[in-house]
Amino acid sequence: MGIVVQKYGGSSVADATSVKRVAQRIVATRKAGHDVVVVVSAMGDTTDDLIDLANEVSPLPPARELDMLLTAGERISMAVLAMAIGSLGHEARSFTGSQAGVITDAEHGRAKIIDVTPGRIQTALDEGAIAIVAGFQGVSQTTKDITTLGRGGSDTTAVALAAALEADVCEIYTDVDGIFTADPRIVATARHIPQISYEETLEMAANGAKILHLRCVEYARRNQIPIHVRSSFSDKPGTWVVNADDIATIRSEQPVEGEVLPMEQAIISGVAHDRSEAKITVVGVPDKVGEAASIFTTIADAQINIDMVVQNVSAATTSLTDISFTLPRSDGQTAMTALARLQQRVGFERLQYDDSVGKVSIVGAGMRSEPGVTARFFQALADAGVNIGMISTSEIRISVVVSESQVDAAVNAAHEAFNLGGDEPAQAVVYGGTGR
Numbered sequence: 051m052g053i054v055v056q057k058y059g060g061s062s063v064a065d066a067t068s069v070k071r072v073a074q075r076i077v078a079t080r081k082a083g084h085d086v087v088v089v090v091s092a093m094g095d096t097t098d099d100l101i102d103l104a105n106e107v108s109p110l111p112p113a114r115e116l117d118m119l120l121t122a123g124e125r126i127s128m129a130v131l132a133m134a135i136g137s138l139g140h141e142a143r144s145f146t147g148s149q150a151g152v153i154t155d156a157e158h159g160r161a162k163i164i165d166v167t168p169g170r171i172q173t174a175l176d177e178g179a180i181a182i183v184a185g186f187q188g189v190s191q192t193t194k195d196i197t198t199l200g201r202g203g204s205d206t207t208a209v210a211l212a213a214a215l216e217a218d219v220c221e222i223y224t225d226v227d228g229i230f231t232a233d234p235r236i237v238a239t240a241r242h243i244p245q246i247s248y249e250e251t252l253e254m255a256a257n258g259a260k261i262l263h264l265r266c267v268e269y270a271r272r273n274q275i276p277i278h279v280r281s282s283f284s285d286k287p288g289t290w291v292v293n294a295d296d297i298a299t300i301r302s303e304q305p306v307e308g309e310v311l312p313m314e315q316a317i318i319s320g321v322a323h324d325r326s327e328a329k330i331t332v333v334g335v336p337d338k339v340g341e342a343a344s345i346f347t348t349i350a351d352a353q354i355n356i357d358m359v360v361q362n363v364s365a366a367t368t369s370l371t372d373i374s375f376t377l378p379r380s381d382g383q384t385a386m387t388a389l390a391r392l393q394q395r396v397g398f399e400r401l402q403y404d405d406s407v408g409k410v411s412i413v414g415a416g417m418r419s420e421p422g423v424t425a426r427f428f429q430a431l432a433d434a435g436v437n438i439g440m441i442s443t444s445e446i447r448i449s450v451v452v453s454e455s456q457v458d459a460a461v462n463a464a465h466e467a468f469n470l471g472g473d474e475p476a477q478a479v480v481y482g483g484t485g486r
């Protein structure tokens with residue numbers, strides 16, 4: 051049988067008991083005849099604790115040293131897990147990202163994988179051992195320094211290794227039974243999704259669903275690696291993230307007990323929400339060629355990624371317009387400072403900052419061929435008394451910005467309007483604490 055890559059998140063290896071439980075799962079997979087490569091995250095909240103520690107000793111920890119510190123979290127879990135497997139009578143060898151051949155660029159804190167050369171992993175497998183790899187880290191091709199891939203990056207390590215080793219599947223173990231039609235903490239009737247396409251998962255991940263690291267899904271789609279998201283706390287089938295075309299095949303080969311196959315693909319697959327953004331409005335911008343370009347060049351020069359943009363029609367009497375956009379809250383301060391410096395030159399009136407916003411998105415490949423989806427979504431929001439601040443769409447997604455206090459109501463209204471709910475409430479069990 052082939053190679054299986056398994057990734058265990060921080061909540062799955064939070065303490066010694068959890069590590070032993072995970073070790074048993076890994077050994078069971080090995081006994082079933084697979085070659086097993088395991089990617090681990092740091093135990094529990096270790097990464098957050100290490101960040102706090104860094105901030106206690108330095109107001110602005112140097113990026114190189116911060117990466118060196120954070121990668122220690124995954125070193126602890128990989129070694130402890132290898133020991134636990136050893137005590138079950140199976141050989142396990144742990145490897146840092148660098149030893150596993152994860153080569154990145156030199157962008158500390160958000161390095162991108164540029165190559166994976168897993169020679170030592172392959173050798174370990176050939177010699178019958180289980181390979182354990184520290185997630186979320188690599189080594190820079192140019193500087194040879196240790197890098198990290200960004201928060202939640204262990205998912206990406208796992209998929210990258212699966213691609214390089216030509217594994218059959220990449221299993222991502224977390225503390226919920228896969229992907230749901232909405233966050234089960236908000237929507238009591240949220241349903242488990244047995245299969246979902248890469249495209250839809252990308253939209254969900256990019257719009258706040260915390261189940262998978264965005265770059266992991268991009269990597270999997272590009273390399274055609276099937277992802278199986280499942281809980282390390284149960285044996286229930288999780289969610290398969292695959293090509294849209296393969297979903298029908300999987301459904302006929304692996305029917306889920308009790309599941310009634312829909313006659314047609316559902317219009318909407320899920321509802322995602324995001325509370326991590328803020329909105330900036332530049333008020334009273336002269337309605338002239340090039341003003342929007344200067345504003346967004348300033349934002350881009352500050353290395354900030356914006357999300358939605360709205361420009362109002364300028365008032366006829368003043369020919370001044372307002373431009374609003376959303377961005378990560380964590381970049382809010384930087385953006386406001388940069389724009390304030392631009393005020394003289396562009397001559398806008400003032401800046402407004404609003405961080406009490408949230409984004410709610412409906413995602414579904416089925417909306418491509420279904421008229422009236424926007425109308426149905428907006429009517430549901432209206433019926434729930436939710437006011438829409440901004441709107442953006444892709445071919446398979448509609449997102450709105452609403453007041454943060456109305457996010458839960460909006461998610462529930464959308465879920466209901468597209469009949470996403472199951473019959474019984476609370477099918478979803480959140481086994482750990484964090485959803486990761």
Ligand code: ASP
Pocket residue numbers: 059060091092097098123185186200201202203204205
């Ligand atoms: N330990 C890292 C983090 O907490 C990486 C990961 O969990 O994937 O972000």
Ligand code: MG
Pocket residue numbers: 059060091092094097202486
């Ligand atoms: Mg983590």
